[in-house]
Amino acid sequence: MKRNGAPPDGDEAAALARALQDTTEQRRRLEMIIDGTAMGTWEWNCQTGAMRVNERWAQIVGYTREELSPITSQTFSRLVHPDDLAQSNALLREHLDGRSPHYDSLCRMRHKQGHWIWVQDRGRVYEWDAEGRPLRMAGAHADVSDLQNAREDAADTRQRLQAVVDASDEVAVIATDIHGVVNLFNTGAQKLLGYTPEEVIGQVNPGLFHEIHEMQDYLRPLADAEGRLPTVFEALTAHAAQGTWSHQWTFVRKDGEHRQVRLSISPLDSGSGQRMGYVGMAVDITPLLEVREQAYLAAEKFAGAFSSAALGMALVSLEGRWLDVNDALCGILGYTRAELLEIDFQTLTHPDDLHADLALVGDLLAGRRDHYHMEKRYLGKGGNVVWGRLSVSLVRAPHGEPLHFVSQIQDVTVQRFSGQQLRESEHRTRVTLDAVADMVLTLDLAGHIQYANAAATRALAGEGAAPVTGSQIQDVMELTTEYAPRSPLDLAVLLDAESNAVDLHSDLLLSVGAQLVPVDLTRAWLQGEDGQVSGTVWVIRDVTQQRARQREARHLAEVDPLTELSNRRGFEAHLQEAITRVARTGQSASLMFIDLDNFKPINDSHGHLAGDAMLWAVATVLRHGVRDSDIVARLGGDEFAVILAGCSLRRARRIASDLLESVRTLSVPWGAGRLVVGTSIGIAAIGGHMSVDAAVAAADAQCYRAKALGKNNVQVEAPVHGGPDPLDVGDAELDGESSEGGPG
Structure with missing residues (x-):
């Protein structure tokens, strides 16, 4: 044996050299791994407060180690955002007391250039004294600003999307997971069905909303060989597995009232294509069906006016054949009644006008419109061209099945050739009105416009005008009512979440230039992280045609x-x-x-x-x-x-x-x-x-x-x-x- 303090022999020296080389290599590899991950490392003496950090730790906050020297725990405390320091200290104390396996804190640190960055800081104690008190602690931190900002942007986007969904309260939006459990129930769904989100989300299957006897009749033919019926959710989503599927159903409100709805179901897939669930959008068509029913009864009651009308009138089959014509139409086109009943309207329509006419007919049959108007050319019996102002509506049975068309034709040949400029003006106006979509505005509670879509910008500032973002809503928009069109409403009241001013007015008018346009206005409220209302979303819809149809229905009935x-x-x-x-x-x-x-x-x-x-x-x-x-x-x-x-x-x-x-x-x-x-x-x-x-x-x-x-x-x-x-x-x-x- 060697004496204590004797130099190592050749074998021992070689072994020590190899161990030192292995240790040096491992340290080099560890440093390479740390550098590759762009992590800042730190060591902390829990007793003295002294810290040792690598260069990357200082670089994350924009400094060099020399600029931060001497580096202590106070250096970290000085750089951390005041609002985050208390939480970081609490997490550190929890680990030092042995109540958590490691220290893990997300906090903001001030960069040398003055802005705040987000840092994920992790570490743990690796050395204790004989009494079990922590002596030394080591860890790392990383710049996660991009990740944190992305999270905040995603949360803000979800909030805005939810606000837009809730603002469209004329459409019920209900989303489910793949098992049929509801996870979204907007204000439109509350309005339609009478349930609150708390009563529905996470608790019920959307089959609850369907009329039971109607659904039983629908499901009965879908039974399998053993007689098992699919669930409502299984049956409906099977149709929507590859894309959107629409159908008319009877929904039952919480109070038992039945409503007719047009329900469209679409699949929800993740970015990777995995099926996440389904979303259903239901529109209450009960009022529309009631109006159609009244119009149908009125048409039956006043059928005697057909033959004596001064305008040309015709009943036309779904295929385009004349079912009946009055004497005025025979006089306009030069044919006898018997001759007209042997041909269809396509034969007598000028070829250049036929495509547009058939496209509008297709819209009627598809339910995309209730009626249409156009000026078109007819080929008279004598070879002459007759310009007619055509109005066409589709008559449906009480349950919605299309029966036939009713056409009114006014001979405007003379007016056409003498008033071309007037018709062009009317055409431009009609095209402009047809192009109008809903306006969407986001405002803060002081009335400043934070966002305006193209329709809102066009309506409030004019075509091609600069965006209205940043403007005060009172400066660019005026709302009145049909009963007091010269008395503008105080828009500040509409920015009050407690006000029911919108609910009290079903006759709103929007001042657009020199025009007063009938509109409906719905609101949804934006909430900050503290749960307080911070702004509002307005959806403004042009309801000119809807109110005109209501007046026309009342006129026909009385x-x-x-x-x-x-x-x-x-x-x-x-x-x-x-x-x-x-x-x-x-x-x-x-x-x-x-x-x-x-x-x-x-x-x-x-x-x-x-x-x-x-x-x-x-x-x-x-x-x-x-x-x-x-x-x-x-x-x-x-x-x-x-x-x-x-x-x-x-x-x-x-x-x-x-x-x-x-x-x-x-x-x-x-x-x-x-x-x-x-x-x-x-x-x-x-x-x-x-x-x-x-x-x-x-x-x-x-x-x-x-x-x-x-x-x-x-x-x-x-x-x-x-x-x-x-x-x-x-x-x-x-x-x-x-x-x-x-x-x-």
């Missing part, structure tokens, strides 16, 4: 097509308004019932066209014989009624006497002769506590009395109590006078 007077439905609505007004104000009002005398012989002897001509003439006499504020209605057949607001019985009798004389002297030329009729009129007071039926019965009884007393006279009900009528000053000479035109 106007008699032959006389253009109110029909019975419209009359009853006006009568109820008159009764309510009398109850509220105490003002007098009278109801006049008119029945034509000797009208039936006209129909029997001369035909219904002669009867229609006489009804039109009588309607004209009645319309011009009363005030503009009075309501004249045709109740059916040869029965008419007049609602006289603010009019006593005596004054109503005077008006009736004048009408009686006007109708008596009315003469309508027909063929070689002239048509005449008489009239019997009954008048009753409208009471503030009467029902519509009671008021009608009272006036009808007086009209019946006039008929019984020889026709062609006026009968007025006896007053409920004696005394002069306060509205009849100057009418005392009528007291005791018999009714005009007959016995009293």
Whole structure:
């Protein structure tokens, strides 16, 4: 054995040299690995606070080691963002106390150039003293600014996308995972179905929303060989496995109400192509179906106007063949009715206009539009070209199946050639309106525009104008209402999350240049990381056509097509308004019932066209014989009624006497002769506590009395109590006078 302190022999020296070489090589490789990962390393003396770092540690924050010397734990504390230091110290203390296996902290550090960078700092204690107290600790940190910024950008993007989804509350958006569990339920879905997101997300399958009997009928043919039925989710997503699939369904709200919806289901795939789930978008089409139902019933009710219309009218099959045409259309095109029924509209359409016409027909059949208008050329029988202004709508059955087209054709050949400039202007306007899409605006709570899409920029600043981003919303947009179009709304109220100003207005108008455009405005609120509302998203939609269709539907339902007077439905609505007004104000009002005398012989002897001509003439006499504020209605057949607001019985009798004389002297030329009729009129007071039926019965009884007393006279009900009528000053000479035109 060698003595202590004796130099090593040759073998030992060689072994020591090899060990030293291995250690040096391992250290070199470790340094290469650290340098390759661009990591900053550090060692910390837990007792003295001294730190030793590599050059990369200093480079991450923009310094050299010499610039930071002397490097201690205070160097780290000085560079860390104040908001992150407490958390970093807490994590360090947790590790030093042995409550965590290592120290791991994400924090911001100030770069030498003044900006903040994100650093992921990790380390652990590797040496303890005899009492178990930490002596030395080592670790590394890395610049993760790009990763952290990407995370924040992704979170911000998700927030904005969620806000846009929630802002479109006319569309219900429901997303699920691949097992059918709901993970997104927007405000449109809440509005449509009546559930809150908390009641749905993570808890239910979307099959809950379907009407059970309808879905059972749908699933029954899909049973497998053992009779097992697929689930609702399985059946619907099978159709959408390769792309979007749409279908009409009945949805059941939380309160049990049924709504008809058009549901489109699309698959959701990750960037790698892996199926993540499905998204369904449902649009409530219940109001549209109701309007179509009303239009269908109205078309059936007023079919008599078809043959007598001054415009050319035709019923056209889905294949384009004429099913029926009126005389006016035959005159426009020069064909007989029999000739037109043997051909289709494609044959008579100018070749240059046929493609556009068929494209619009395709849109109708596909449900992309409810009607269309165009000017097109027809080939007349004599080889002439006829310019027609064509209006086409599609008639559907109550359940939505297409039946046939209704076409109206106005001969505008003369106007076409004399007004080319006007038509071009109208065409440009129409194209511009057709190109308008929803406007989307993002604003902060002070009203500054942070984002505006192309449609919003075009509407608020004009085509080709500079972006409106950064502008104050009050400076570029003005909203009013249909009832007060000259009184702008305070847009600051719409920036208040607690305000229901939008909900109170279904008649908003947007001032676009010199125009006021009917719009709907929906809002969604942006929230910051602290959960506080920081801004809002507005979606503004042009609803010009929707409100026009509503007005048109009301017009069709309440106007008699032959006389253009109110029909019975419209009359009853006006009568109820008159009764309510009398109850509220105490003002007098009278109801006049008119029945034509000797009208039936006209129909029997001369035909219904002669009867229609006489009804039109009588309607004209009645319309011009009363005030503009009075309501004249045709109740059916040869029965008419007049609602006289603010009019006593005596004054109503005077008006009736004048009408009686006007109708008596009315003469309508027909063929070689002239048509005449008489009239019997009954008048009753409208009471503030009467029902519509009671008021009608009272006036009808007086009209019946006039008929019984020889026709062609006026009968007025006896007053409920004696005394002069306060509205009849100057009418005392009528007291005791018999009714005009007959016995009293």
